[in-house]
Amino acid sequence: MNPTPYVKHEQEALDYEEWKKQKGDKPSIWTKLLSLKPLSAEKDLEIPHAYDGIKELNNPVPTWFNVLFYGTLIFAAGYLYYYHIGEYGERQDDEYQTEMTKANLAKQQFLAKNASSVDENSVKVDPSQIAVGKGVFDANCIACHGQHGEGLVGPNLTDEFWLHGGGVKDIFKVVKYGVPEKGMVSWEKNMSSANISAVTNYILSLQGSKPANPKAPQGEKYDAAAEEVVAN
Known part of the structure; x- marks a missing residue:
């Protein structure tokens, strides 16, 4: 072995x-x-x-445990005196009221700040926005829709045919949310609601402008009068 x-x-x-x-x-x-x-x-x-x-x-209680235990008793006594006997600090119900007051103030400030904001439900036809809308269009939209809205990669914006509706609310929604499957990007994060409203009004002003070399019609013919009757 x-x-x-x-x-x-x-x-x-x-x-x-x-x-x-x-x-x-x-x-x-x-x-x-x-x-x-x-x-x-x-x-x-x-x-x-x-x-x-x-x-x-005969194992005595460790010193650290005694220090921690008596420390919690001292803290509890101080807490009781500060919040309930001496009333120097706010109680939970008082803190709740304070926080609710702050929240209401913040809500009022937010609503005041956004009182002029526009969405797809409140947007309206406003010819006074056309001049601002043209500037927005020239800066962001001519690459796809042409300098005069005649259509390049994107559709022609000057005829009566629309892929997603030709009403002011329809156009606002398309600009705001985009149509990713058709290549139309969303401008919600890069453009204020006021500018989206302005460019929407400018696009509506292009109806019947008959620019040179327009792109062929796409979508369905939009009848504003018929839509108004349906809405009513």
Whole structure:
């Protein structure tokens, strides 16, 4: 039989004993923090009485636990006096009222700021916006719809035919939300609602302008009078 494994095991055991002697019984920081006692001191902690051979150790409560416990009692007493006896701080119901007042004020400020905002439900035909709308159109729309709305990549905006409706609300929605499947991007995040309304009114003003080299009609013919009758 080959005794090598046993020699190796004995060598490992000797190494461990040597390591244990070198390490000594010096307690670690963690042991000091938790007030832990080494096993070698267990005999000194035994309480004289025993029951059925079972002995009890006299392990005192660690210092850190006592500090934490009495600290919470001091904090609770201070909290009680500050919020309920001395009434220096706001109680929960008072905090609720304060936060609700702040929320209502913020709501009023928001509504006042957005009172002039326009959406697809409130947009209206307004010829006074045409001049501003032309500037918006020239800056953002001529690449796809042509300088005069005659249509390039995008459809012709000067005839009676529309792919998604030719009413003021229809056009506003298309500009605002786009039509991704047709290549029309959404301008909601890059253009204010006022500018979307202005460019919508400018597009409506292009009806019947008959620019040179218009793109062939697309979609269905829009009848404003028929739509008004249906709406009423």
